Amino acid sequence: MLNRFLPNEHVKNIFEVRPEVLKEKGIKGIITDLDNTLVPWNVKSATPEVIEWFKQMKDNGIKVTIISNNKEERVKMFSEPLGTPFVFSARKPLRRAFKVAARQMDLQKDEIVVIGDQLLTDVLGGNSAGLYTILVVPIVQTDEKITQFNRKIERKIMNYFRKKGLISWED
Numbered sequence: 001m002l003n004r005f006l007p008n009e010h011v012k013n014i015f016e017v018r019p020e021v022l023k024e025k026g027i028k029g030i031i032t033d034l035d036n037t038l039v040p041w042n043v044k045s046a047t048p049e050v051i052e053w054f055k056q057m058k059d060n061g062i063k064v065t066i067i068s069n070n071k072e073e074r075v076k077m078f079s080e081p082l083g084t085p086f087v088f089s090a091r092k093p094l095r096r097a098f099k100v101a102a103r104q105m106d107l108q109k110d111e112i113v114v115i116g117d118q119l120l121t122d123v124l125g126g127n128s129a130g131l132y133t134i135l136v137v138p139i140v141q142t143d144e145k146i147t148q149f150n151r152k153i154e155r156k157i158m159n160y161f162r163k164k165g166l167i168s169w170e171d
């Protein structure tokens, strides 16, 4: 049951996710989280590096949709300047937002990867929706109140995986 929380892959940050590698695997779309995945949760807009990453994906024909549990104002302000589709108040780990994003990108499940920094929302939701999941290290160690609670549970699950030898990375 806990395997639902196990990501398919783990990277340090989004920049390790390369369009050439995705293309080789037949991936045509990314569903990514926003807070602490693309930028720190308290940073309003994309950094030049993030803008460049989005451009590289676009140049390689890879669609990107941002799905976030955060409010409309936050998600819209961040996503619109990037010209990228978004879903706000996504209620991850529920599957609905992932399905909406997949449908909007007009892609099949095996053509999509999910990127996020939280096991309890991004990874659980992506796995439940039948998608390939990539966990990133949270950009900053601080979080909004609601996330702080999730992190405690997350640490327990991580320790379990580590004990079982299912993950090898360090915090």
Ligand SMILES: [Mg+2]
Binding pocket: 033, 034, 035, 036, 037, 116, 117, 118
């Ligand atoms: Mg996040």
